[in-house]
Amino acid sequence: MVSKSLRPALLAGLGLAALLLSGCQAKVSRPPCPAGEVCLAYGSNNEAGSLDPQTSNLVDEFTIIADLISGLTTDSPDGQPIPAIATSWETSPDGLIWTFHLRDDAKWSDGVPVTADDFVFAYRRILDPKTASIYSYLVYLLKNGQAVNEGKAPLTAVGARAIDAGTLELTLEHPAPYLPELLKHQSFFPVPKHAVEKWGDAWVKPGRYVSNGPYKLMSWQLGDHIEVVKNPYFYDAKNVCVDRIDYFPTPDSVMAERRVARGELDVNTSFQSNRFIRLKERMPDMVRAKxxxxxxxxxxxxxxxxxxxxxxxxxxxxxxxxxxxxxxxxxxxxxxxxxxxxxxxxxxxxxxxxxxxxxxxxxxxxxxxxxxxxxxxxxxxxxxxxxxxxxxxxxxxxxxxxxxxxxxxxxxxxxxxxxxxxxxxxxxxxxxxxxxxxxxxxxxxxxxxxxxxxxxxxxxxxxxxxxxxxxxxxxxxxxxxxxxxxxxxxxxxxxxxxxxxxxxxxxxxxxxxNLVSPRVTGWVDNVANFHRARWLCLKK
Structure with missing residues (x-):
């Protein structure tokens, strides 16, 4: 039990935070948006450490990566798994062999086709002990995945095979009916084999980053923001509304509230819990909690x-x-x-x-x-x-x-x-x-x-x-x-x-x-708290 002498001090801090937020207001400031385009300003808790799907591990990184790269499946607006690079799949009677048929119009942002080899390459790379991926254990689901990651089997032993450019076969260690859910995760994303073989781990830098999702990376200013723009090679680009997204790390949640209220941010992925009641009173059309x-x-x-x-x-x-x-x-x-x-x-x-x-x-x-x-x-x-x-x-x-x-x-x-x-x-x-x-x-x-x-x-x-x-x-x-x-x-x-x-x-x-501006459309609250930008738009 918190001692009686300390509890008032803890609770007093809540009131102080409220007073701080009610202070100064500043001029609205956000990056200029080109005429005729739709631009989204997106705040998140932490600075991204990596945009490599196979070496990153924080939720804030995954938010950006999943807007850049599409896996075999992806999130619907309500967070359910739906086909993405894979249009359909079949499973063997014992549940161990899954065969995925890839889209014939899937391309990387440099125009190179996405093939089954990119997935095989990705799974071998994340399991390669040299990659030291913190998420490699998820890919142990593939046949021989753990043995490969522990250096007990060659990379070629991983249960992933390109039958042809448009057909991927995955062999599992055990049945996993939840596989379509798991395939939404970054650990099962493809990576561009041609770019990684050319640049090595430096392929994730702006100017080299090649993506196959709705957006492509334009710039990354550490401590400031990451800018992505619509990828014209994305298979569903015609239905992507937002042309540009600026992701701003906003660890100061009280400042983030101010920025959303002033229109500097359209979305922020957190607010201070003890301010929930006050925010519901002051910003009822922006507070999204689930x-x-x-x-x-x-x-x-x-x-x-x-x-x-x-x-x-x-x-x-x-x-x-x-x-x-x-x-x-x-x-x-x-x-x-x-x-x-x-x-x-x-x-x-x-x-x-x-x-x-x-x-x-x-x-x-x-x-x-x-x-x-x-x-x-x-x-x-x-x-x-x-x-x-x-x-x-x-x-x-x-x-x-x-x-x-x-x-x-x-x-x-x-x-x-x-x-x-x-x-x-x-x-x-x-x-x-x-x-x-x-x-x-x-x-x-x-x-x-x-x-x-x-x-x-x-x-x-x-x-x-x-x-x-x-x-x-x-x-x-x-x-x-x-x-x-x-x-x-x-x-x-x-x-x-x-x-x-x-x-x-x-x-x-x-x-x-989440704090979501009423200008934002397409946002659907869901238990997974996944909100892919391809589904979002902004009212004028």
Whole structure:
């Protein structure tokens, strides 16, 4: 429980933020739009680190990449998978071989045809150990994918084959009825073989970037914005309304509110949660909030911090957090306390797994947390201390302050270390943290996108390095189970096992929070929170 002396200070910060927003107004400023064209100004949380679909990993990067590159399938306006570069496909009776028929009018932005070889090349590249892709584990679904990524098989062993220029055959390790959902993800995007072979990893620079989606890259000014323009070679270019998009990193969410209100931004992909009620009053036609397929959670660095290898310590830290205060008093945008990892609304799943202490009153949980810490050797004479590394987004800073206070109440000293988002996640990947705060947004609508994070062979994004052979075995068994109901039950057992060991500390289920100008048309709120620019337009 947050101490009574600290709670007023946390809540007072909310009022201060409101006063700051009501301050100065400035002249509307946005890049000039050529006469007769439609231009969209798009704000996102973080600066993109990469536009390479096989080495990027943040949601803000994926937003841009998915406007530049189209995969075999793509997102409809409501986030459902629909054909893209593939017009149709067939599946073998055992569900292991998928044959995709590609569009004959698909071209890269330099006019070169998109072929099945571009997909085969892409899958070999993402699995190549030299690429060191953080998302390579998703492509383990292809036959021999893991063996290739671990250097135990040649690149040619990957289960992807170009039957001819317009026909791609994928052979899977196990049946995956969710494959059309997964193919929307950047890890399964093609890359232009001819450009990568010419430029290497530098193919992503402006002037070299070759895309096959609705837009092509024009410029990238670090710290300022990325500009893309309509790709005339896109197969559906005639139905793309927006001619140019400028993506602006806007980590200061209060400033982003002002920019949307002034017309400098047409869209911003976040706003501060505790400002939801005020924004609904002041900007009711711009606020778009919806429960998302995402969970906010904490990771324990078990690789570098010995204390976190003790499940008693992890449980003490997790169960002492007042999730109801965080969601109801701090966030206040509809977030729900999380006592599991897989969020509500996830397809192909019957939720039911919970932390074993979820139903206990907070006071009882915090008393138990003190006993667990004492049993693990920590107390007044040997205080548990560590760095609590976070990104500097307003919501995360609020969350961290509340959690820090909860931990202080049980005698734990956590030092909050703030970093810009890209820096924070680089630290997580390099295991340069004690405890980290992050949110996981579903890559595709299936429980596996959450639960596979904790597999021992996942790699970089298993930030806490949770390893349990029994957990791995359950996920592998679920992969092989053809019956949907039995598969869901196996996955629920796996989640319960992971939660019973407090491998992570789930905090709350995320609400997507977008500010969208009423000038923007074609925006459809959906649980995946995917909004491809090809569907958008602007009223004059």
């Amino acid at each position: 429960n998302a397929l995402a969970t906010s959670y904490l990771s324990f660095n078990t690789r570098e911090i010995k204390a976190f290898r003790d499940s008693r310590v992890r449980r003490a830290l997790s169960e002492s957090i007042d999730r109801e205060f965080i969601t109801g008093k701090l966030m206040r945008a509809g977030q729900l306390p999380a006592y599991a990892f897989v969020p509500p609304g996830t397809a192909n799943y019957a939720r039911g797994a919970r932390t074993v202490w979820a139903d206990k009153p907070l006071a009882e949980r915090q008393a138990e947390a003190k006993r667990l810490l004492a049993a693990a050797g920590y107390g007044p004479n040997r205080k548990l201390t560590f760095d609590f590394k976070i990104s500097n987004s307003p919501d995360t800073v609020l969350l961290a302050s509340a959690v820090q206070a909860d931990w202080a109440a049980i005698g734990v000293d956590a030092k909050i270390v703030q970093n810009e988002g890209q820096v924070a996640f680089a630290a997580y990947r390099n295991r340069d943290f004690g405890i980290g705060a992050m949110s996981w947004y579903a890559d595709f609508n299936d429980p596996v996108t959450f639960l596979s994070l904790m597999k021992s062979d996942t790699g970089g994004q298993n930030y806490g390095d949770y390893k349990n052979p029994a957990y791995d075995a359950l996920l592998n068994a679920a992969d092989r189970e053809p019956d949907a109901g039995k598969r869901a039950a196996i996955l629920q057992r796996a989640e319960q096992m992971m939660l019973s060991e407090d491998a992570i500390a789930p905090i709350y289920y995320v609400v997507s929070r």
